[in-house]
Amino acid sequence: MFVAAFIAASEIGLWVLLGLGLALRYVFRRRRASTVTLALIPVLDALLVGAVALDLHRGAEAGTTHGIAGLYLGFSLAFGPAIVRWADVRFAHRFAGGPAPVKLPKHGPERLAALWREWFRVVLAAAIASVVMLGLVVLVADDSQDPALISWIRPPWTLVGLWLVFGPVWELLTPRQRTPTESERSSSW
Template sequence: MFVAGFIAASEVGLWVLLGLGLGLRYVLRRRRASTLVLALIPLLDVALVAATAVDLHRGTAAGTTHGLAGIYLGFSVAFGPALVRWADVRFAHRFAGGPAPVKPPKQGPERMAALWREWLRVVVAAVIASVVLLGLVLLVADVDQDPVLLGWVARAWVVVALWFVFGPLWELPTSRQRATVHSERSSS
């Protein structure tokens, strides 16, 4: 339960720091303060891993929350900068007269490139989650806790595989068909 609370606090903290940082930047025009607040976001991840390690070290039976902490950290690090950029563009548009956000491409090579970039972020997330979970296995967990944590490493890679199948691979035939139709129209 201790780690579950930390995961929830990390998620809430992410959005609070993000909103505060962007508010400082665009509403109050305090760029340095904004940068400092946004730089605190990764510390939430460090605190989460530390809390997970402490909980495991105390002898708590490893469970879903411990595995999710590693997964959360991986996805937070891999997707965090993209999330901050996404929010920044929208906040700048809404509060500072910035350009409207560019809509993601719905087809073509740009769509495929976006899907591949997103999938690569998932791979990075799985690598980070795996390293964190394996680090917990090697440095903190006991033999009873190890199988649960290793099971979460496997789950991370199942997500990578599913994301590949329902992301880039799923779009590949449609993308090729559209390119063929487009080239046939161009040549006639």
């Protein structure tokens, strides 16, 4: 229960720090305070790993919450900077007269490149989650906790495979309707 509450607090903390950091930057024009606030987001992740390690060290039965904590950490670190950039562009547009966010095309090479970048983030997230789980096994867990922690290494890699198939590979294999040229459109009248 302790770890589950810490995961929830980390998720809430992420959005609070993100909102506060962007408000400091664009509403209150406190760029340095904003940078410091946004830099605290990874500290939440470090605290989460510490909480998981402490819980396991105290003899808690390794389970779903410990595995989810590893996944959360991996995805938070891999996707965190992209989430901050995404929110920053939208916040700047809404509150500071920044340019409108650029929409990704529905198809084409630019979309495919974005899907590959996203997939590589998923690979990074899976790698981080796996290293965290192995680190907990080697450094903290006892023999009774090891199997449960090790079992959480496979799910993120399954997600990597699914993301590959339904992301960039899907985009590559989906047939696109050819857009008629200007002369073809005018001759159809």
